Amino acid sequence: MTQQLDLRRLPAVGSFLRRLSADRPARAVYVALALLIVVGWLLFALDGGRFLSQENIVGIQQRSAALGIVAVGQTLVILAGSLDLSVAYLISLTTLVAAETMGGADAGVPVAVAAVLAVSATAGLVNGLIVTRLRVHAFIATLGVALVIRGVLDDRYDGPAGSVPESFQHLGYDRVGPLPVSALLWAAVAASAWFLLSRTRLGCRIYAVGGDAEVARLSGVRGERVVVAAHVLCSLCAGIAGLLLASRLGAGAPTVGTDGGYDLESIAAVVIGGTALAGGRGGVAGTVGGVLLLAVLDSIFNQLEVDSFAKDVVRGVVLVAALAIHARRRTA
Amino acid sequence: MRRALPILVVLAGLLAVIAVAQPNFLAPAALLAFVKRAAPLVILAAGQYFVIVSGEYDLSVGSLVTAEVVVAARLLDGSAEATWPVLALLVVLGLLVGLVNGVVTTLLRVPSFISTLGMLLILSGAIFLWTGGAPRGALPPQFRELGRGSLGPVPWSVLVLVAVAAGAICAMRAGFGHTLIAAGDNDRAAALSGVHVARVRTVAFMVSGLSAAVAAILLGGFAGVSAQVGQGLEFQAITAVVLGGVALGGGRGSVVAAMAGAFTLEALFTLLNLYGVSGALEPAVQGVIIIAAVALGGMSLPRGRAAAAS
Amino acid sequence: MHDCVLKMTGITKSFQGVRVLDGVDLEASAGEVHAVVGENGAGKSTLMKILAGAHAPDGGSVEIDGRTVVFGHPVQAQRAGVAIMHQELSLLPERTVAENVFLGREPVRRGLVDRAAMESATAELLDSVGEESFGPRDLVRRLPVARRQVVEIAKALSLNARIVVMDEPTAALAEHEAELLHTLVRRLASRGIAILYVSHRLREILDLADRITVLKDGSRVTTADASTMDAPTLVRLMIGRELDSYYPPRAAEPPGPVKLSVRGGGNARLRGIDLDLRAGEIVGLAGLQGSGRTELAKALFGAAPFTSGEMTPCRPCSVREGIAAGIGLVTEDRKAEGLLLNQPVRDNALLVTRATRMRRPGIERLLERVGLGPLRPTQEVRLLSGGNQQKVVLARWVAAAPRVLLLDEPTRGVDVGAKAAIHELTRELARDGTAVLMISSELPELIGMSDRIVVLRDGRIAGALPAGSTEESVMRLAAAS
């Protein structure tokens, strides 16, 4: 009978897609992405390139993997009604932890991965506890933690350090057909986060706490734990991105996170994907779309050899326009 | 004033510690030099305060400062004649950027974190697109007088700071200030009492833009044209304001406290430098102190309110 | 009816020294619809909140199925089988129906949320209450308000609640929507659930309830079978006192010129409003919750303007135009729409005059005028008592010397002394030539204060009554259908 009910209420076709985008706002970003791909294809054709060439597709994936992983983590904290500005420095720190622990030896890889995850989980825990226990606004709390990590970096490192064994570099460079391993890693992280949000209690509670902390409390949800968990998961994502970058770079680099602008760019990708900055609405599907949108934009910029300053202008306009459109759709 | 008391106590303490390490610090000349150095950040913090107390953020001030300096250099190109018109233009540019920030935030309902982040990207890109990647031209001595010169023993920038501070305090005491705080505290109630919430918030962004213009004139004057002049100033300004006990989310805190917060931050830099915590560990100490300050500030608030603010 | 599920005995509760409940007894049996009625401030909501674990009682005991229970948190009450449907719905609009129903108790299989189980269980729950217009995967945001209540009910059912508390469930519903809800309530009762039903709509109570408990001033007046009751009796029991004499005397002179006039005013919630407010006159606006009283006040003020019809001095007024034309509104929800909680008294009291750049009166004299003379203007408003907070809001409008003042529940949550002061002030303003429209759910107050009473029902004006009308006549107009 239940089956019948489901069939009656939801057409079987599209039900999977619909569930995938439990965050409906994600649709807008995919429409935009599709349009951009068409535009890109046209521009490439005019410019004498092939947009859908394997190289370009691989390039788009390679460029978006690290940002994508961080943005997935950022999605979790933003959905929970918080924010993380410390990811960029944390990424730098974790590349160094990874490369130094490995020290170029294969044997070091498992230890290094464990160390990176431990370091990043600790950072997330600290972020989460400062936000919930000390009740410091997430903006200031994570900015403060970012400064602390920066101090550690400045104090201990003055350039790339450590080295990553060949075996670990497969993570950053290998690919399966048109799919780079890094993109598969990103896909795995995104899928896990999607799974977490839609299929675990923690996921449901992240939405609840971000949506209305009081309603969540009345339903017996312990909001503080949820926020801390979201911060830990976000930092773990930053740690994974750090591992990926370490494997790409072959070493740890104290500025790779900030050079990449992973803090503000990940937030931008999340909100372009339709997740509300205030929390409680949105999801990973939108974020993946947001990251891909930025990556396709980059790919077009690359093909047209656009000046980096013009890129910034376009990115700024895209960001504001995307949010204005989301705001309109909300009220319409 | 009462709300500014805690941060003033901290500031006095820091200045005392600096004076212990460097006894001549409290001499008028050294103190004036300190105020002169702090002036741009204090002015930016005052501007940022208006935005924060109305319940928003302005992340665009740093790149606006850079843009202003670069525009001035390119337009003036080392010649003095156009100094006054260009100064006026910089002020207009600052107001205009604030206006756009405000309109996008209030009318298009884009969260200010994002609208001003977008503005940051647009400004830093557009300005170098215009100058071809690096600053061009130069700032003539006449332009630089405000940031570099002094009237008798008192640097011009200190006088500008005094004027800005007086203006900010007056504005906050006037009807505008009260409606601004009202909008930040409870925008619904304010709107139902006849406050034009969108307008006062937009004006707050314009004040912030204006403060960035003034800070740019002082910074450009102090050190000349550079592409890095505004880097990171937005976070410093926000930090200073929050350090002054002003709550993110709006409606709480005074402009005097925000400016005192900026002085405190500058004093902290000086102190760390003086004790040899130069470079490396400075950010770490800064980070810990900011979190601690805000956490302690939050302790005196009732539970519910502080939880809502996070 | 013999299966007593709930037994509350001698419940006592005070807030800041004011006794809100005084030894109240209440019991409910399985399968019973037990209505709790009383005027505003009679203590109904507090009693229900104690039952739901949101407040702890100062004295008395709660027994469920014969066992004494003590709740420290709403979740404990839920576990014990008590579900409450709040006046303000506690749902997450961005989540699906199923997610809301199972929030905090998501079914888990092998460590994962079993969505299929959750959705099919929700579907069954919806089915069992005959709900077909939406499914478990729909977003709550997309549902009309009436349907959201069904979600709350489904949630209560999913808790296997033995006792369901419904606090004014039909307040925001139109007539036909309320009918649907009644069907639902009966169905729940037929499953053996005890339902505590709080409502102001007497007719619906008489139709729906098996037993009725009447509260007055924090005490129980009676509990009786609904079949033995009729509306006049109920009203008499609820009010149960002579019209108090402490209301300030009405104006001696006839009202002055029309200060505000509406003809055929309508919008999404209102239809065909014809209304004149005259200088020196206090018009009482009566109506059940959800009848459109607040909406009318906001339409007159310009916060949610009329979209059709004619209005002078301006139509459609924006808030600022309204204020400029001399219209003021004291909102119903003081905290959300009235006060700047973190600001001092002075800034709150001068907000309107500052925002509209009117000439400002001296703060001392202003506070004196509204009876806040001894208060320091620098004191933060959030630290004041409810009565003083309300006086601060009033001061804001007194400062603006409005020609028309709209008061939406001006004495809600205010102690007796402050109430009298507010009444006095209101009459004084009228005497000085202000046209006053006063909304109140407390009929004695409305009747005591008003020179004329306009009754609203379902967004329309149901009729007008002269000064000194009886509560029964007002109720009859307001509740008739």
Added chain:
Amino acid sequence: MRSTPRRLLASAALAVLTLPAAACTSDRPPPSASAAPAGSGGPRDDRGTGAQSKFFVRADYDAQMAMRRARPSGSPARPWEQSIAPRLVDTTRYKKAPPYHVCFSNAAVDNPWRQVGWKTMQAEAALHEEIGRLTALDAEGKDDKQISDIAELQDKGCDVLIVSPNTTATLTPAVSAACAKVPVIVFDRGVRTDCPVTFIKPIGGYAFGAEAAEFLIGKVPPGGKILALRILPGVDVLETRWSAAKVAFDKSDLDVVGVEFTDGDAARTKSIVSDYIQRHGRIDGVWMDAGATAVAAVEAFEDAGLPVPPINGEDQQDFLKKWNDAKLTAIAPTYPTYQWRTPVIAALKILKGEPVPKAWNLPQPTITQENLATYLKPGMPPLHYALCGCEDLPGYPEKWGGTS
């Protein structure tokens, strides 16, 4: 009301927190990046220059010191084609018929030096008809993006790949991978592989740092107080400059009173110099690892009403103009932007099968009082680099932001 004492308490706590934070860090050994303690009471080693940078490589240092005295081959009028002690490698296997598709992976164009260089390279490429197309990707200072860019360029049908790496260590794997497919030319910063056909660079950072330090040692009387200003730690090309200067200062009688990081920020530089003037009464010489903020340092002395001590800058016009106008005792070692022309020239040589030096060391002129006038170019923007070698290129000076 109740909150006031608590706030005071909070402030007091904050003050207490601040003190030990400052106090307990004051006796730390200076951080590895050799930032010397600035406080007069702080501990310091004999020279105040701190520990030697871990970037210091003795052999490279010695090689560069030798090159400073060497005579480059080729025409002195075209220094970008000159090379010092070239060891030519055969390139006939790369020989191809034009038109050529030249690809360039650029680390960034985020500072004036790279801006001038990039414009110079574009102009150089435009000179040659054999170059059918120049495809350039800007990594915007991101290592990860540059790695992707290099991979992407390999598939764009490039005949030769020029790389200006963002960092040395991290770009090595990507460059190694590219070597297998196309001839690679690396310039400015190197990579840790010798697979590129040629690596182009001026003599290098040690030479820069030593040149400036030796000038100060010559001009400042013994015992004079030197302030060393560095942009930021950890950048190899800058670390080498300081480490060579440190070697020189350690051997001298000069007292290095401070080594400070300026972040390349003019305002910060000026503040730091003012602080040192105030703290030490006078500063007798200023060493800088880059010229961008030299003018700000000079102004700090001017604003304090003091004569400007011997100082070094770089070949940026604002410094040269200041030097000339204020009659400074100064020197400007350079890291010439004309090196951006060389990779294009090298690319053509390689594709034509002509031999190129494996390590193409360009001469690295120093601007002194004697030749200052030749490098002073009124009409060029203040941040223009005099040694762009671009004066003979089409579009000069407008393309570089100047006026003729």
